[in-house]
Amino acid sequence: MKTVTLEIDGKKIEAKGGMTLLEAARELGIEIPTLCYQEQLAPYGACRLCSVEIIKGERSRVVAACVYPVEEGLIVKTDSPRVVSIRRMLIEFMLAVAPRTKVIEDLAARYGVEGTRFEAEANLCILCGLCVRYCAEVKKANAIGFVGRGISRQVAFLPEIASKTCMSCRECFSLCPTAKIPRETDGVCFLDLTVDDFLSRQSK
Amino acid sequence: MAGRLTSIVDLERLRDEILAKRQGRRFISVSNGSDGRTRGSWEVIRAFVDEIEKQGLEKEVEVKSTGCHGFCQMEPIVLILPEGICYVQVKPEHVSEIISKTLIQNEIIEQFLYRDPVTGQGITHESEIPFYKGQARLVLGNNRFIDPWHIDDYIALGGYSALAKALDKMTPEQVLDEVKRANVRGRGGSGFPAGIKWETTRNAPEKIKYVIVNADEGDPGAYMDRGLLEGNPHGVLEGLIIGAYAIGVHEGFVYVRQEYPLATENVIHAIEQAEEYGLLGENILGSGFDFTVTVHRGAGAFVSGESSALMTAIEGKVGEPRPKYIHTSVKGIWERPSNLNNVETWANVPLAIGRSADWYNSIGTEGSKGTKIFSLVGKVKNTGLVEVPMGTSLRDIIYDVGGGIPNGRRFKAVQTGGPSGGCIPEQFLDTPVDFDQLTELGSMMGSGGMIVMDEDTCMVDVARYFLNFLSEESCGKCIPCREGLRQMLNILNRIIEANGKEGDIELLEELSEVVIDASLCALGGTAPNPVLTTIKYFRNEYEAHIKEKRCPAKVCKPLISYYIQPDKCQACLICLRNCPAGAIHGGKGLIHWIDQEKCTKCGVCLEVCPPRFDAVAKLSGEPVPPPLPETKVIRKRVAQ
Amino acid sequence: MTAVDEIVDRYQGGKSALIQILLDIQREYYWLPKEALIRLSERLEIPLNQIYHIATFYTAFSLTPRGRHQVMVCTGTACYIRGAPQLLHKVEEMLKVKPGKTSSDMRFTLITANCLGCCALGPVMVINGEYHGNPTTADLGHIFEACE
């Protein structure tokens, strides 16, 4: 692929075509916060923490750095006021969903977010999808998946598969940024947090 | 059945034959779409068929079961052609009279005519009915003349001649240029110019490409795509084939929501017929161009109407938007270039090609050409599908075509653009409706839903309605959309539940900005629009809810009370007996009163209180007066 | 599970037909039994978690059996403005079922829909395929009584 020249936070960089803005920024030593991004997994673009502002000609817009490909002549701002206020709001959302979890408290500290204005609905899962994607893409086990959509979306184990494969693996335990999985499954037979639970709650 | 047409000449010959056979015949066209059927149009058709047989008129008269004529309020509609005599709300028992009087003796039956609401006069011809008068039904109008199961009906109207012209007289580049010159803009989303999108897909390097019809129509309250696909599937297919030729595509899809069984059935049947006629398949009309179409049913998800989500669903995977920033016209279905357009967009293509770009450009406004179909619904007298030239004012649509607001109520707002759109207040009623004007007002054209609201509609409640819809219909993948909408919905709920706080409006605005900027797809990117426009134009209603705990439209249950006015109550016992909560006290000759603790605010008392008493009232933002002391509750019936 | 196999065979085994196949199974059984999903996963070689994601994503699918009579109340925008919430509330009270749920005697399943395309009738209720425009409390009583 051809190389392209762009500017990130005032620094010029020649990047290989097809690279993402996140990768290019990292080459320059610019730290963009991420949550759902993992080098070994396909880019997912769900947490939007890596939001950056791009300027093309007259127009500026916000994109997710982990999925946006580098472009010739692009001007990128990874820390503009617009981007920071987005990140701060995302952190407030996450504090409501997963209070008192290290990863999120660290982020809050970094961005000076002192608390959340939203009522805590502590179910711990921020749906970054790391567990689901790791289980599918790396382990090829597909023992956990997404169910539902919109505000009812969640992750759930499939008991038929989990009972056979999960006990010897448990690699998603350490991947989960809010430690929901180790906290809410017994780690033995994985009978909590299953598709069946989800369905029985839905039909009540 | 004509067999396979192998040349343009074949098509023209067939058309002549069909027309010759129809010489001197009369047609009874019955609007028999999904909506007509709910009001008994099938029964009317059967009655006509039986009666015609009984009277031995098969040679002279033919009954046509057509798609929706548009005036849904008056279904079942019967149109007698070629005269254009229109009877409304026809019942099977009217049929023999219509045959013997109107068809045999050429006599108009006053009783079945549409009545002008102002003069009370019966109107004989369809074209003179105010609902139709202000319209320009270039696309939808064909529905009246076509039985969607008979391709011959479409051909008789000149159908497929635009395709013949494109294949015979134009190169793909010329077709593309003509569509670009006509500036056909997308009717399903943001009004993107179709020609430019086509060109992107055409220029993409991969060999295999696709074209797709978006018939997911997820906007709740819009049904023009259903009306078109159901009533005139060949019109949509013709546009699609022309597009495929211009772009250089040999495979297409129709993605139609499964909630539209009749549209699905009709388009599948139309594809089969077009294949038999050689209008689809290999070597179309002997031109050497090949093209096939497959139907894919959607399983019910608003977000799957978004282009990348729709394409993922066609691949058989969950219909979520893709996070990539590469446009689907370059990398769509199976990463191949795929051009998606809305049903109505495709249906406009034969017009621009068959006539010409210049002709097409003569209709509409500077930036928006042609017509647009709206589904005019809600609190408006004439509900139905309305097609007007771009640039027609909201007032003309709502008052001239729509007949205004029923029951003597006042107009409050009109919602356009569906869940991504906004509410437009009275002061902008004279705005000419086109893509750019609506966007300027903070709303959008969207697919063309137009929901009229009167003074009894609460704008905070409307905002909550759309947000609730979107929070359930979003795919739930990205945090700004899922959590942002969840929090916005929480705030609106608390405002409606009398727990609104100072600063809630500002917080809603702050949240909106983040959701719009940071969401992964256009669902989140437009979701706050209904909230932002209602705050912009109806901020006082939000403030009344928050500061005075009052719902000005008296809609939000936690903020209203039902109250029986003692001076009006005739102690008739009707509400008392009907109240499902047993909350009404009193008795024969004793003035009734509502126990506010027990009342569930179902509104049955208001519904059943005889209008001549009009004793039940809704209160909001004021305390409910206590019941009368016992000595005063006796009521002697006033003489009636 | 021969019915599932037959449906899969109709689509000549293509993975891309998954949603179409699920729609056909739903039409056949009125819900998606777990065994059917497991069989489908084997036949199409699609991981079960993906099938569950789809089956819980789309409103057309039900993962629990539905009642003998399906009562559908339209909550599309046009119906909403014309009083769908009141209608839905009444129906809930009368049937003692919440939207999306089935009564314990399996008599009724109550579902909501987004626009049935007959907004002129609104608010609309459909029961066993029959449409009712703006039914009164008394109408509803008669309609439900007639359902065994």
Ligand SMILES: Cc1cc2nc3c(=O)[nH]c(=O)nc-3n(C[C@H](O)[C@H](O)[C@H](O)COP(=O)(O)O)c2cc1C
């Ligand atoms: C959440 C969402 C839902 C959509 N639903 C539909 C739909 O039901 N029908 C439609 O034609 N376009 C829909 N669109 C717009 C499509 O993404 C796409 O822009 C359109 O079909 C392109 O056709 P057009 O250019 O002819 O308008 C939707 C967009 C979004 C973001």
Ligand code: SF4
């Ligand atoms: S914006 Fe909403 S619908 Fe779009 S990807 Fe994000 S969560 Fe899904």
Ligand code: FES
């Ligand atoms: S890291 Fe980019 S969206 Fe999560």
Ligand code: FES
């Ligand atoms: S909104 Fe109910 S039928 Fe359209």
